[in-house]
Amino acid sequence: MDRRDFIQKLITIPLLDPLLRISTGMTGDGELYLISEEPHTVLPRILRAMPFLQRNNRKRFAFLSPHPRQEGLRHILFRKGWVSSPSPDRAEMALSFSLLHNPVAPSFTYVKDGKIQDIRTPGLFHVWQDMIRAHKPSSCLTTASFFSHKIPLFSGKFAAVYREGKKVEALPLERPLVRSYRTRAGRILVRVQDRKVWVVESSCRNKICCSVPSVSLSGERIICAPNHFFLEIQGARSVDTTIG
Amino acid sequence: LLIPACRVAEKWHSSTFLFFDTICEIKAFCTQPAFLASEEEVRMIFSETEKHFAPGAKDFSSPIILNLFHRALDVYNNTGGCFDITVGPLSRAWGFRTGTPHVAHPEQIAEALSHVGMDKITEEGARLLLQPGMELDWGGIAKGLGIDLASRALIRSVITRGFINAGGDLYCWGENPDNQAWQVGIKHPRAGGFLGVLALSDKGAATTGDYQRFFMEEGVRHHHVFDPKTGLPSRGKQSVTVVGPETLLCDALSTAVFVSREPKAILDKYPDYGAIIVDSDGRISLVGKIADFRKIE
Numbered sequence: 001m002d003r004r005d006f007i008q009k010l011i012t013i014p015l016l017d018p019l020l021r022i023s024t025g026m027t028g029d030g031e032l033y034l035i036s037e038e039p040h041t042v043l044p045r046i047l048r049a050m051p052f053l054q055r056n057n058r059k060r061f062a063f064l065s066p067h068p069r070q071e072g073l074r075h076i077l078f079r080k081g082w083v084s085s086p087s088p089d090r091a092e093m094a095l096s097f098s099l100l101h102n103p104v105a106p107s108f109t110y111v112k113d114g115k116i117q118d119i120r121t122p123g124l125f126h127v128w129q130d131m132i133r134a135h136k137p138s139s140c141l142t143t144a145s146f147f148s149h150k151i152p153l154f155s156g157k158f159a160a161v162y163r164e165g166k167k168v169e170a171l172p173l174e175r176p177l178v179r180s181y182r183t184r185a186g187r188i189l190v191r192v193q194d195r196k197v198w199v200v201e202s203s204c205r206n207k208i209c210c211s212v213p214s215v216s217l218s219g220e221r222i223i224c225a226p227n228h229f230f231l232e233i234q235g236a237r238s239v240d241t242t243i244g
Numbered sequence: 245l246l247i248p249a250c251r252v253a254e255k256w257h258s259s260t261f262l263f264f265d266t267i268c269e270i271k272a273f274c275t276q277p278a279f280l281a282s283e284e285e286v287r288m289i290f291s292e293t294e295k296h297f298a299p300g301a302k303d304f305s306s307p308i309i310l311n312l313f314h315r316a317l318d319v320y321n322n323t324g325g326c327f328d329i330t331v332g333p334l335s336r337a338w339g340f341r342t343g344t345p346h347v348a349h350p351e352q353i354a355e356a357l358s359h360v361g362m363d364k365i366t367e368e369g370a371r372l373l374l375q376p377g378m379e380l381d382w383g384g385i386a387k388g389l390g391i392d393l394a395s396r397a398l399i400r401s402v403i404t405r406g407f408i409n410a411g412g413d414l415y416c417w418g419e420n421p422d423n424q425a426w427q428v429g430i431k432h433p434r435a436g437g438f439l440g441v442l443a444l445s446d447k448g449a450a451t452t453g454d455y456q457r458f459f460m461e462e463g464v465r466h467h468h469v470f471d472p473k474t475g476l477p478s479r480g481k482q483s484v485t486v487v488g489p490e491t492l493l494c495d496a497l498s499t500a501v502f503v504s505r506e507p508k509a510i511l512d513k514y515p516d517y518g519a520i521i522v523d524s525d526g527r528i529s530l531v532g533k534i535a536d537f538r539k540i541e
Contacts, residue, residue: 148538153437153438153540162260165260165261165262165267196436206343206345206457206459208455208456208457212455213432213435213436214436215436216436216437217436219438220429220431220436220437220438221267221431223266223267223411225265225266225267225411228262230267238427238429238438239427239428239429239441240271240407240420240426240427240428241269241271241407241409241414241416241426241428241429242409242412242428242429243409243412243413243414243428243429243430243431243449243451243485244412244430244431244432244433244439244451244453244483
């Protein structure tokens with residue numbers, strides 16, 4: 001397939017869609033341009049052969065524009081575990097349709113950061129061969145734009161210190177300090193430095209709280225169960241709660 | 245005479261308290277009186293759960309004990325014994341029961357293993373009969389039960405949005421204050437920060453990790469999750485988080501998957517559950533039904 005020839009066939013509108021959506025808090029992971037009368041049979045095979053397009057396990061799709069094969073695509077994507085996104089802004093794959101001026105040989109290519117990517121793999125080669133052999137020339141251009149949501153993780157503003165389940169203090173993170181707290185099992189020593197917090201010493205037996213890495217992001221916690229003590233980084237909310 | 249309607253506004257409330265030897269957190273959208281009542285209800289349920297399933301508890305005939313025993317036995321059978329509530333003698337041999345963890349001698353491990361296996365427990369009437377030397381450890385399932393009971397009670401009391409998190413075992417329902425699924429950060433098993441973020445609604449989650457209770461000896465990490473077949477701390481994984489409809493099962497399955505060498509075979513039997521597995525090299529894999537997990541890259 002002549003990639004330069006392919007890209008020259010593309011009209012500019014589909015190229016703009018992904019660029020517009022990056023500003024909505026999503027990261028563009030590239031666009032797949034597919035020329036075929038039967039995108040509903042080809043797209044799942046391409047997706048299977050390009051697993052890196054699904055960086056996480058979220059699989060939500062949306063149509064940015066009406067598509068002549070919309071029902072077929074929806075049906076096959078549901079079967080492959082994708083779900084319809086209530087809003088295009090939340091979809092990991094946004095599909096749009098454009099009509100080329102003239103029918104051309106069926107083909108596909110993947111563009112990321114404005115550059116055509118080399119995606120030659122045995123699996124994709126078979127897909128392409130089947131398209132050339134079985135599909136007629138088409139002017140149907142399907143653009144699948146891939147996105148991953150940025151996870152907004154914020155550095156905390158202070159460490160809320162809890163003893164016996166009650167908040168006793170909020171330690172600001174912007175200046176270094178060391179605090180000692182009397183606890184049920186004796187004493188616990190906490191240090192703040194470089195906007196990070198950690199337990200320096202503890203009178204508990206196993207010292208697991210001392211071996212926990214420092215915490216700095218909103219929602220992160222250090223718990224010392226024997227001392228009935230915990231601290232939580234607070235500030236702009238990154239997560240609702242923490243497990244593990 | 246006009247009497248102004250006195251309506252108590254619903255808003256977000258949260259509180260933290262200590263139970264199950266860890267921090268428990270409740271967050272709920274309701275009125276202040278409803279939240280105080282909920283808090284009381286959760287404390288009562290946790291207190292009852294803690295009383296029945298405390299280490300060394302000798303109650304083998306209460307309905308709550310028998311019911312949880314049968315749930316645990318199902319998981320034991322479905323996981324090829326990877327989840328087993330009879331690992332108490334192993335915890336004792338390794339010193340985790342007494343608070344003085346140490347590497348157990350091979351003879352101690354062999355002796356402990358002779359008392360391990362749920363198939364050694366028999367039922368007579370409505371009572372469990374344990375063989376001499378057996379010791380139950382409900383730690384891998386009781387907290388999940390407490391959370392399920394407490395969250396169902398709050399949902400029944402018409403609290404439509406909230407979560408209960410007891411030291412990493414969690415159930416959340418409805419939507420968060422941003423009207424989205426609850427964003428749950430999973431602690432990284434080694435580094436600071438999060439491994440990733442789960443978006444959950446009407447789901448439970450629980451994590452088993454080698455970093456929760458452990459000691460280091462000669463550079464080797466010895467933790468509290470034992471392989472019931474070898475009597476040694478299970479190797480090959482740093483953490484396992486299981487997500488699914490019931491926290492009780494998430495709790496038990498996170499231990500089973502942590503111990504098992506065939507996580508997929510286990511989760512195939514629980515099609516509504518999925519696991520986020522971090523192996524000993526820090527690689528993350530997803531097995532089973534994980535609807536919405538984003539890695540921190």
